[in-house]
Amino acid sequence: MSTFYSETILDHYAHPRNWGRLPSPDIVADNDDPSCGDQVHLEIALGPDGRVAQVAFEGEGCMISMASASLFTEHLQGKRIADLEGLTEEEVLGWLDAPIPPNRRRCALSPLIALRAGLAAYRRAAGG
Amino acid sequence: MDTARIRADFPALSCTVHSHPLVFLDSAASSQKPLPVLEAMERVYREYYANVHRGIYAFSEEATLAYENARDRVASFINARGREEIVFTRNTTEAINLVAYTWGRANIRPGDRILLTEMEHHSNIVPWQLLAQEKGAQLVYLPITDDGFLRMDLLDSLLDGQVKLVAVTMMSNVLGTINPVREIVQKAHGAGAVVLVDAAQAVPHMPVDVQDPDCDFLAFSGHKMCGPTGIGVLYGKEALLEAMPPFLGGGDMIRKVEWESATWNRLPWKFEAGTPAFVEGIGLGAAVDYLSGIGMEAIAAHERGLTAYAMERLSVLPGLSVIGPPAHQRGGVVAFTFRGIHPHDIAHMLDMEGIAVRAGHHCAQPLHRRLGLTATVRASFYLYNTAEEVDRLAQTLERVGETLGR
Numbered sequence: 001m002s003t004f005y006s007e008t009i010l011d012h013y014a015h016p017r018n019w020g021r022l023p024s025p026d027i028v029a030d031n032d033d034p035s036c037g038d039q040v041h042l043e044i045a046l047g048p049d050g051r052v053a054q055v056a057f058e059g060e061g062c063m064i065s066m067a068s069a070s071l072f073t074e075h076l077q078g079k080r081i082a083d084l085e086g087l088t089e090e091e092v093l094g095w096l097d098a099p100i101p102p103n104r105r106r107c108a109l110s111p112l113i114a115l116r117a118g119l120a121a122y123r124r125a126a127g128g
Numbered sequence: 129m130d131t132a133r134i135r136a137d138f139p140a141l142s143c144t145v146h147s148h149p150l151v152f153l154d155s156a157a158s159s160q161k162p163l164p165v166l167e168a169m170e171r172v173y174r175e176y177y178a179n180v181h182r183g184i185y186a187f188s189e190e191a192t193l194a195y196e197n198a199r200d201r202v203a204s205f206i207n208a209r210g211r212e213e214i215v216f217t218r219n220t221t222e223a224i225n226l227v228a229y230t231w232g233r234a235n236i237r238p239g240d241r242i243l244l245t246e247m248e249h250h251s252n253i254v255p256w257q258l259l260a261q262e263k264g265a266q267l268v269y270l271p272i273t274d275d276g277f278l279r280m281d282l283l284d285s286l287l288d289g290q291v292k293l294v295a296v297t298m299m300s301n302v303l304g305t306i307n308p309v310r311e312i313v314q315k316a317h318g319a320g321a322v323v324l325v326d327a328a329q330a331v332p333h334m335p336v337d338v339q340d341p342d343c344d345f346l347a348f349s350g351h352k353m354c355g356p357t358g359i360g361v362l363y364g365k366e367a368l369l370e371a372m373p374p375f376l377g378g379g380d381m382i383r384k385v386e387w388e389s390a391t392w393n394r395l396p397w398k399f400e401a402g403t404p405a406f407v408e409g410i411g412l413g414a415a416v417d418y419l420s421g422i423g424m425e426a427i428a429a430h431e432r433g434l435t436a437y438a439m440e441r442l443s444v445l446p447g448l449s450v451i452g453p454p455a456h457q458r459g460g461v462v463a464f465t466f467r468g469i470h471p472h473d474i475a476h477m478l479d480m481e482g483i484a485v486r487a488g489h490h491c492a493q494p495l496h497r498r499l500g501l502t503a504t505v506r507a508s509f510y511l512y513n514t515a516e517e518v519d520r521l522a523q524t525l526e527r528v529g530e531t532l533g534r
Contacts, residue, residue, distance in 0.1 A: 036472055036488055037502025062470035063532070107472065 006098035009067040016066060018056045018073035025056075029118025031110050038065045038107060040114045044076065044084075052079050057111070064100065064107040071095040072111040085119055087112065129426045135512050137162040137418075148482025151517045156301055156329060156461050156508030157486055158351045161415075165354055168414035172407045180406045181380055181397070195406040198413025199396070205416045206346070207337040208363055212395040215362040215369070216409055220328040221251040223347035223362035224295070226399060227324055228255035230372040231345075232293070235322075238264035241290040243321070245270040245278055245307075246498050247300040250491040252326045256295060270296075272498065276303035276452035283312065287319035294323045298330035302492045302506065303451060304435070304458030306330075310341040317342070322368070328352060333431055333459055333510070335424040338363050350408065355415035359408035362399070369395050376401035419511075427511045431460035434509045434518060438462050441522040445529065451499060460509035463490070466525065467533040471503040477528045483521055 025043035032039050038061030047053035055073040059066060075095055076084065092112050093100050100108045135141050140160045143150045152160060172194065178187035180195050196211065203214045217223040232255075236242070242256045246269050253267075260267050268286055271279045287294075294316040299306050309325055316323045324345040330336050332353030338346050345368070350359040364372075374381055374392055378401035383391045392398045419427065436455035439462060442448055447467035452458055466474060475487035486506040489496045496502060507521060 034493065036470075062472040064473075101476075104472070104476065 005063060006096065008071070008095075008097040009063055012067035012070040013063040016057070016070040018054075018070070019058065020056050021058065022054055022056050025054075027115075027118045027122045029114040029116075029121075031114035031117065033061075033106065033110060036062065036107070038062060038110050040065060040069050040110050042069065042072070042111060042114050042118060044118070046081075050080060052076050052084070061110065062107050064096070064104055065110040068092065068096060068108045069111040072115070081119070081122075084115060087115070129422065129430050129511070131430070131512065131514055134162075134422070135514075137164070138512055139163065139166075141512055145482040145484070146480050151483040151520050153507040153509065153513065153517065153521065154484050154486050155332075155352070155510035155513075156490075156506065158357070159332065159354050159510055160512065161356070162354055162418050164418050165356065165411050165414045169356060169407050169411040172410055177407070179403055191406060191410075194410045194413070195404070198409045198416075201413045201416050202361060205420065206331065206361075206363060207339055209339075209366070212366050213338075213363055213369065215364065215396040215399040216404055217347075217360045217362050217399075218358055218405070219349040219351070219360035220326060220347045221255075221360075223345075223360050224251055224324065224326065225255045226362055226375045227345050227347075227364070228259045230375050230399075231322070231368065232256075232259040233262075234371075234373055236260075236263045236265050236292055239290065240265045240292045241268050241288070242266070243268050243270060243286055243291045243294045243316075245296050246272045247276070247278070247303055247305065247492070247495050248295070248297055249301055249326065249328070250493070251328075252295050252297060252324075253494065256293075265292075266290075272303075272305075272495075274499075276300070276305050277457075278305070278307055278312075280308065280311065283315055287315055287321065289319060291316070291319060291321045294321050295326065296323070297326040297328075298336070299327075299333070299459045300452070300492075300495075301329050301461060302463050302490050302495055302504070303453065304461040304463075305453050306334075306457065306459055309343065313341040313343055329459060329461070332419075333424075334428040344368055350412040350415065353412075353415055354418055355412035356408040358405045359412045361412075366395060369399070374401070375399050378402045380404070422511060430511055431509050431513075432456070434513055434515065435460050435462060437515055438507065438509070438518045438521070441518055442525070445522065445525055447529065447533065448525070451501070451504060461506055462508070463504040463506040465501065465504055467529050469528070469532045471505045473532060474505050474525070474528055477532065478521070478524055481520075481524045483524055485521075 022043045026046045027044040029042040040059040043056045045054040055076045057069045138160045176190040180192040199211045322344045325343045327348045331348040346363040351357040381401040439455040450464045471487035
């Protein structure tokens with residue numbers, strides 16, 4: 001049957017990358033959506049140069065939210081905090097390689113919502 | 129019942145979605161609209177539109193007459209004793225809130241209990257939570273069985289004299305369970321409690337008579353029964369409505385206004401402040417005529433047949449489990465889970481094939497938690513659905529399972 005889901009989505013859903021937890025993450029980020037049960041837990045460890053060295057995720061949810069979170073973990077590698085803070089919705093949607101209809105954007109952006117909450121907490125903890 | 133003829137009355141049903149003929153299986157959320165309803169409303173706007181209850185001129189008199197005439201037809205549709213008992217609201221939610229804010233505030237005291245059931249829609253939970261928080265009252269829930277029936281064996285012990293109100297759905301929007309409202313009303317009245325019935329899923333789909341069961345309040349929405357959005361109904365017994373303080377203040381609901389105080393209009397207008405949604409009310413009148421013309425018994429029988437067929441077709445799909453009672457004990461909604469695929473993904477794939485279903489918690493999060501689920505897919509049926517549409521749902525689901533199942 002014709003599926004709107006891209007090969008990228010199907011692949012990342014079936015084989016999530018960087019699944020699990022990190023020993024000592026610097027940034028921990030969560031987003032729960034009670035309306036559909038999507039849950040994303042994201043962990044980021046920074047290297048000595050301040051760039052993202054390791055990313056891991058766990059979660060439960062629809063294909064789009066899980067594929068998006070898996071893609072996230074790959075695309076965040078090597079980025080600086082400022083890059084993470086500047087990440088846009090359109091960039092994240094672009095990684096999915098498929099047109100995401102308006103009523104599914106919330107699924108696709110779930111890891112970004114988590115990241116933004118995690119970054120805010122990180123800033124607060126760092127006193128800035 | 130001639131389904132082909134009925135379908136011809138609903139312009140939306142001949143639409144194409146993603147290059148497929150539309151299969152609309154989400155009428156429990158909101159139904160499609162037949163031509164007589166669309167035409168009745170357009171006629172008001174084109175031929176006699178003017179504000180009701182005020183103007184001393186022909187347009188206003190005609191609009192007022194049509195609006196109040198629609199109220200009378202709604203009253204007889206549910207066998208109310210008269211127009212005094214029919215308050216127009218925006219929808220079921222507003223009707224329930226009206227009772228919570230007026231009857232509830234005047235009658236619920238600290239320590240009182242409000243008895244709900246585990247299968248209620250959020251609209252029959254949250255208004256009572258707000259009231260209970262304000263008054264220091266307590267909410268109690270009549271549990272359900274794992275197969276989606278009310279635990280009627282526990283009702284007597286829960287009706288302990290502290291319960292002042294029982295608010296119960298006539299038919300669950302998720303499980304499809306049709307509840308024994310007559311028995312609940314009898315027992316609640318025996319225990320001195322007032323009963324509100326959420327009939328949002330019942331009035332559109334089966335004959336409903338407010339005098340049997342003898343409920344005190346009953347709420348439903350126009351948009352689920354072929355009528356427009358923005359119009360709903362609160363039925364209330366005249367003596368109860370008469371004793372209740374008003375809901376919203378403003379024009380139309382008053383008799384006399386002084387600088388410091390006001391007196392209230394007669395029923396039902398006491399509860400209808402401001403310019404009402406009278407065009408929508410007239411549309412609802414047309415919807416009631418349309419449904420009555422076909423016959424509520426015939427509609428209920430048609431849906432029973434479709435539901436039984438859908439349960440039979442879906443239950444043979446490996447990994448599909450339907451929640452709720454067997455076909456002969458439910459109305460026209462079938463909610464299910466399928467092979468661990470997230471309901472949003474299923475609904476999305478079905479949509480790509482032109483099939484509209486609902487996915488999520490259907491405004492019943494506590495019920496889903498009780499069942500150990502976060503979300504389900506729900507197909508719901510109405511007078512215009514056909515066995516061929518059920519076939520398309522089953523066939524497409526089978527292919528969704530092959531593509532996405534794990």
